[in-house]
Amino acid sequence: xxxxxxxxxxxxxxxxxxxxxxxxxxxxxxxxxxxxxxxxxxxxxxxxxxxxxxxxxxxxxxxxxxxxxxxxxxxxxxxxxxxxxxxxxxxxxxxxxxxxxxxxxxxxxxxxxxxxxxxxxxxxxxxxxxxxxxxxxxxxxxxxxxxxxxxxxx
Numbered sequence: 738x739x740x741x742x743x744x745x746x747x748x749x750x751x752x753x754x755x756x757x758x759x760x761x762x763x764x765x766x767x768x769x770x771x772x773x774x775x776x777x778x779x780x781x782x783x784x785x786x787x788x789x790x791x792x793x794x795x796x797x798x799x800x801x802x803x804x805x806x807x808x809x810x811x812x813x814x815x816x817x818x819x820x821x822x823x824x825x826x827x828x829x830x831x832x833x834x835x836x837x838x839x840x841x842x843x844x845x846x847x848x849x850x851x852x853x854x855x856x857x858x859x860x861x862x863x864x865x866x867x868x869x870x871x872x873x874x875x876x877x878x879x880x881x882x883x884x885x886x887x888x889x890x891x
Contacts, residue, residue, distance in 0.1 A: 757836045759807035759890050760856050762877050763798035763863060769891050770797050777873040782886040793843070793880035794887045800875050802863040804845045806854040810835035815850045818843045827864040832882075838890070839882035844875075 761767045772780025772795035780795025798804065816830030830843040831850060847861040854860055866875040879887045 764803040772874045772876045775874045792884045793878045795876035798863045798877045800865045804861045808856045826868045841880045843878035
């Protein structure tokens with residue numbers, strides 16, 4: 738078998754996706770239920786946001802909930818989500834790496850921004866999304882560093 742053939746490469750990518758699955762991100766949402774449609778839009782990857790496209794996947798999480806490491810990860814600094822000062826209450830997140838993936842979690846106040854954390858350990862707290870977007874389904878936004886679709890990992 739030619740391992741450089743398109744078919745072999747496609748199969749290897751599928752195997753990587755199949756092998757990596759995010760564990761629970763938020764207390765109260767052990768199956769990583771996704772944000773569906775609400776008054777503010779939809780939470781799937783590729784959803785329209787006016788003139789732009791949503792480059793992440795929204796996982797439901799109640800404001801103030803504990804956020805957990807989805808697998809063994811290393812923490813690689815904080816994320817500033819917005820430049821708008823009106824959104825300061827939810828303007829935090831964290832960069833993570835693990836299982837061969839680089840990804841970001843938005844709307845999370847991290848407990849720390851460097852070091853290693855084991856799967857299921859607390860990494861932070863869900864920020865008060867309702868204070869900025871009343872009526873939205875509160876959620877953690879999961880975004881791959883390369884802005885590819887994170888959906889196959891859930």
